[in-house]
Amino acid sequence: MGNYQIVWPSDFDRIEWLLESKGVLFDIEVKVGDHTIMATFYDPVRLSQDIEEEIQSSGFFSETFIIVLERLTKRNIEATLDKMYRSGLLESMAKAQFDR
DSSP states (O other), X not given: OOSEEEEOOTTHHHHGGGHHHHOEEEEEEEEETTEEEEEEEEOHHHHHHHHHHHHXXXXXXXXXXXXXXXXXXXXXXHHHHXXXXXXXXXXXXXXXXXXX
């Protein structure tokens, strides 16, 4: 892990086994330097379902900081955030929310 920190929910150990079946994990705090983002992690199937439902009910879908993974597991989330950090993308995302 680089210069960032994932703040897992306090009950994450108890609910971790549900990740793959649910296909979504909302509002995970990721601290990057002096910035914090709230990321939502999806698998492609669940994201597609949520987009369709939202569009049908409200006419649009909007979400900030969505990260889509092939399989939603803690290990994949950590590996993806590490790749994003090493590429500079995570820091850019964190800074972008303050540049608005």
